[in-house]
Amino acid sequence: MCGIVGVVGRSQVNQLLYDSLLLLQHRGQDAAGIATSDNRQFYLHKSHGLVRDVFRTHNMLSLPGNCGIGQVRYPTSGSNVNEQEAQPFYVNAPFGIMFAHNGNLTNWQELRESLFRVDLRHINTNSDSEVLLNVFANELQSAVHGVVLDENSIFQAISGVHRRVRGAYAVVSIISGYGLVAFRDVNGIRPLCIGRQETNKGTEWMVASESVALEGNGFTFVRDIDPGEAIFIDLDGNLFSKQCAENHKLSPCIFEYIYFSRPDSFMDRVPVYDARLKMGEYLAKKLTKYVNSGDIDVVIPIPDSSRPAAMQLAHSLNLDYREGLIKNRYVGRTFIMPGQAMRRKSVRQKLNTISMEFKNKNVLLVDDSIVRGTTSKEIVEMARSSGANKVYFASAAAQIKYQNVYGIDMPTQNELIAANRTDEEIAKFIGADALIYQDIEDMKKSITDINNSLTNFDASCFDGKYITGDIDSNYLANLSNSRVS
Secondary structure (H helix, E strand, O other): OEEEEEEEOOOOOHHHHHHHHHHOHHHOOOEEEEEEEEOOEEEEEEEEOOHHHHOOHHHHHOOOOOEEEEEEEOOOOOOOOOHHHOOOEEEOOOOOEEEEEEEEEOOHHHHHHHHHHOOOOOOOOOOHHHHHHHHHHHHHHHHOOOOOOOHHHHHHHHHHHHHHOOEEEEEEEEEOOOEEEEEEOOOOOOOOEEEEEEEOOEEEEEEEOOHHHHHOOOOEEEEEOOOOEEEEEEOOOOEEEEEOOOOOOOOOEOHHHHHHOOOOOEEOOEEHHHHHHHHHHHHHHHHOOOOOHHHOOEEEEOOOOOHHHHHHHHHHOOOEEOOOEEEOOOOOOOOOOOOHHHHHHHHHHHEEEOHHHOOOOEEEEEEOOOOOOHHHHHHHHHHHHOOOOEEEEEEOOOOOOOOOOOOOOOOOHHHOOOOOOOHHHHHHHHOOOEEEEOOHHHHHHHHHOOOOOOOOOEOHHHHOOOOOOOOOHHHHHHHHHHHHO
């Protein structure tokens, strides 16, 4: 998962891009990068690490210009130790293009081969983002052959991208001397929205993965970019948009609402916080079928993403809600951290108990989801060590049983605790007295109750249905093998 941002401003945008990446830091902690454009000259700085560590004062001063893009990354394709795969990426033709991408392409290896054999373009990393950039560059070169570059040729190029590319992609890009381009895949799997602000010098535009990046910088949220749609904003601040895909249907990744996005973001006309409250309501109804609520003394969330669901569950069942686990905010997300041993070590460093909230109590722990089960197991052990009589565990998400191929780092089924275990077996593994999962349909209704125009989701890690239609058992086996190797 990554976070991206693009800005066309009326003054220097380096600080604005930096501030936006801080607001999107939760979407990736492996690397960060900013590219700006000034008088057809690109300026770029990127490296591994958190935003605050990658960019020092001298780095910021070396990023002039009124137009720029940025990205925070954790790796879903390529290597997490190769600094060359930090974004943005650059190609010099046509015109000069800077490019940042959130998502994961499912046919990137075939595209890489065709780019080399047919389009005569060389890919120097194992990043699908570099592949996507070169597909876009090649389509743009074809669209402007003998024609002056304008919004129509840009939209024609993006139509070509949609025809060739499969998977999830939200993109921000700068074309040197022309402006900012943004587009979203035909299913809208990964989020992208646009906002504006008026200054005494004119209109400024921002495109970002989440609305919180807009609002946190004083921009007014305008709307989500539609699946298959492209936006072009020239350097004078004129905005052009067009639907560039013949077959487009909004199918956002449901995990965005469960875990990845900040609760203060709006996504496809759904406040993420409201969706998580709804998940708590539905989870409360499911819970009472398996556990007598009178046997629960206190509801404790596992910070941070589960708080709204846990709070609403407690309210629905008239139970006490307490903060019994305190988070060290200077330790990275365990789900995003590479390596199982690193995750296990990180849990104890990341969370500590307030013993009085556990001692001699029957505790219901609520988490947003259970992926590998190692974090859940550690936390249940911590609850018992703090004196809990019984420990119940509830997940605001359904059982994660399948690999995700659209940009979430859960690639092999062998790593997923629910792939080959019953709920009872999982409860035994994590050491809980009872385990309650959300139903898939209730998980979806938590969102559609708020926006009933949303009729389809990418819920592939829960139901195994891959909406791009190009995923089979051989693909998944190859993905697993490449991950292990």
